[in-house]
Amino acid sequence: MxxxxxxxxxxxxxxxxxxxxxxxxxxxxxxxxxxxDRLVSTKILSFAKEDAELIYAGKLPDLHTVPQxxxxxxxxxxxxxxxxxxxxxxxDPFVFGxxxxxxxxxxxHGISFEIIPGVTSAIxxxxxxxxxxxxxxxxxxxxxxxxHEKPGKAESFIDFxxxxxxxxxxxxxxxxxxxxxxxxxxxxxxxxxxxPAAVIENGTTVSxxxxxxxxxxxxxxxxxxxxxxxxxxxxxxxxxxRDKLQWFSKGSxxxxxxxxxxxxxxxxxxxxxxxxxxxxxxxxxxxxxQPPQEYLQFDKILRNLYAFxxxxxxxxxxxxxxxxxxxxxxxxxxxxxxxxxxxxxxxTAKELEALGLEVFYRPEAFTSSELLKGLLDYxxxxxxxxxxxxxxxxxxxxxxxxxxxxxxxELTVYSTSLxxxxxxxxxxxxxxxxxxxxxxxxxxxxxxxxxILGAENLDKLSGAKLVCIGPVTMEAAEKLGLxxxxxxxxxxxxxxxxxxxxxxxxx
Ligand code: SAH
Numbered sequence: 005m006x007x008x009x010x011x012x013x014x015x016x017x018x019x020x021x022x023x024x025x026x027x028x029x030x031x032x033x034x035x036x037x038x039x040x041d042r043l044v045s046t047k048i049l050s051f052a053k054e055d056a057e058l059i060y061a062g063k064l065p066d067l068h069t070v071p072q073x074x075x076x077x078x079x080x081x082x083x084x085x086x087x088x089x090x091x092x093x094x095x096d097p098f099v100f101g102x103x104x105x106x107x108x109x110x111x112x113h114g115i116s117f118e119i120i121p122g123v124t125s126a127i128x129x130x131x132x133x134x135x136x137x138x139x140x141x142x143x144x145x146x147x148x149x150x151x152h153e154k155p156g157k158a159e160s161f162i163d164f165x166x167x168x169x170x171x172x173x174x175x176x177x178x179x180x181x182x183x184x185x186x187x188x189x190x191x192x193x194x195x196x197x198x199x200p201a202a203v204i205e206n207g208t209t210v211s212x213x214x215x216x217x218x219x220x221x222x223x224x225x226x227x228x229x230x231x232x233x234x235x236x237x238x239x240x241x242x243x244x245x246r247d248k249l250q251w252f253s254k255g256s257x258x259x260x261x262x263x264x265x266x267x268x269x270x271x272x273x274x275x276x277x278x279x280x281x282x283x284x285x286x287x288x289x290x291x292x293x294q295p296p297q298e299y300l301q302f303d304k305i306l307r308n309l310y311a312f313x314x315x316x317x318x319x320x321x322x323x324x325x326x327x328x329x330x331x332x333x334x335x336x337x338x339x340x341x342x343x344x345x346x347x348x349x350x351x352t353a354k355e356l357e358a359l360g361l362e363v364f365y366r367p368e369a370f371t372s373s374e375l376l377k378g379l380l381d382y383x384x385x386x387x388x389x390x391x392x393x394x395x396x397x398x399x400x401x402x403x404x405x406x407x408x409x410x411x412x413x414e415l416t417v418y419s420t421s422l423x424x425x426x427x428x429x430x431x432x433x434x435x436x437x438x439x440x441x442x443x444x445x446x447x448x449x450x451x452x453x454x455x456i457l458g459a460e461n462l463d464k465l466s467g468a469k470l471v472c473i474g475p476v477t478m479e480a481a482e483k484l485g486l487x488x489x490x491x492x493x494x495x496x497x498x499x500x501x502x503x504x505x506x507x508x509x510x511x
Contacts, residue, residue, distance in 0.1 A: 286433070
């Protein structure tokens with residue numbers, strides 16, 4: 005590390021966290037200190053190193069948490085300590101982001117810095133509402149204006165007479181409190197009251213709301229809809245294109261807030277699918293996957309694989325751990341010769357196939373009872389079965405095998421425990437009826453969810469719809485007194501997503 009640190013003044017886009025640039029994401033990942041603003045999503049902060057120091061420098065509209073000079077001082081101080089500092093801002097750091105002032109302070113202290121531009125709300129927020137800020141048929145310029153006068157400046161800081169004459173698109177940031185004044189001033193100086201206008205609140209996020217109208221009536225409509233900051237106001241012919249071009253709000257899960265209870269490692273696919281359809285996926289992992297307590301039995305079994313005719317894998321993670329351990333202790337994969345593999349679930353089968361292994365049998369329904377039925381059909385007398393599963397696996401399978409005199413051995417490939425998640429945050433959102441769906445992908449996610457929340461809080465779930473992946477999960481939920489709304493038709497992640505869409509459409 006150099007004697008002095010470095011400061012990256014960067015923008016992360018207006019809301020949708022995927023609008024961050026690769027460069028900004030890289031900097032956040034490597035920063036020792038992160039100084040962030042109010043409009044920066046927690047998802048983006050989760051990119052930070054585990055031991056990074058997070059400093060909130062957010063300014064609420066009426067309440068300045070840390071004054072600008074204070075922020076400048078923090079940046080200078082941390083850089084002088086030799087730290088890599090990411091100064092994280094919403095949108096673009098140089099568009100009403102005070103990035104310029106901060107860069108000046110750093111330059112005065114001889115501290116090296118870099119600017120990483122971001123996707124600005126002035127352009128991206130209208131785009132998510134279906135409004136192109138320029139269009140050849142409508143305008144030939146774009147003007148970005150602050151609607152929030154710099155405190156202490158005289159009333160005439162913005163020249164409305166000049167603005168009213170412009171043919172180009174006018175985009176006001178920070179102006180929602182003054183919208184009535186802005187519009188009346190523009191009309192007073194000659195802008196037509198019929199000019200199309202739109203206001204977009206929380207643009208690019210699941211909470212995006214849009215109010216359309218004209219210069220004459222938009223302020224009143226905004227008042228009626230109760231639109232608050234952050235919001236962008238677009239004034240100009242292009243605003244009418246929204247009728248034709250709106251797209252984001254058409255996502256089939258648009259506006260829906262969905263809790264995902266899978267492990268952090270496994271949540272990705274479901275989270276992506278929800279986000280792609282315009283919903284918000286709230287990760288609340290209930291299960292933490294841990295390596296087995298000890299490998300004594302594990303290694304013994306791996307070295308004696310020839311004793312088995314069948315191996316049953318019930319999860320992707322189980323497959324991963326099994327083969328990783330084989331590699332670690334140098335058990336050749338050819339030792340699997342002659343062994344028939346069973347996989348519960350499509351993803352589990354794919355994981356085996358990716359290793360070049362053929363899956364002999366996969367039950368049609370991904371349940372223990374279905375698996376047992378299949379095994380009873382296939383396994384011949386004298387053949388031994390290895391069940392490679394988690395420690396909390398259901399007893400149904402082992403009991404069934406015992407009853408039918410099939411020799412088997414249990415191998416605990418991983419153990420699971422309760423994950424420590426943001427319980428308080430979730431409880432608050434549930435209480436405020438902010439959650440539309442809670443998804444469960446296994447019996448253990450249900451059990452752990454209830455343990456983490458506490459039985460006394462279960463009545464808070466009443467505003468949300470509970471959706472389970474399959475019958476075993478659903479049964480577990482109902483046993484715990486939960487009111488399940490629906491079960492996926494196909495017992496897969498895709499099946500859950502389809503079900504969420506179907507319920508949202510009112511099907
Ligand atoms: N540097 C930022 C702007 C900071 S000023 C950028 O380039 O986007 C803050 C203003 O940006 C807010 O008052 C609002 O007008 C606008 N804004 C930021 N994010 C927004 C969002 N998701 N939806 C609507 N407006 C947003």
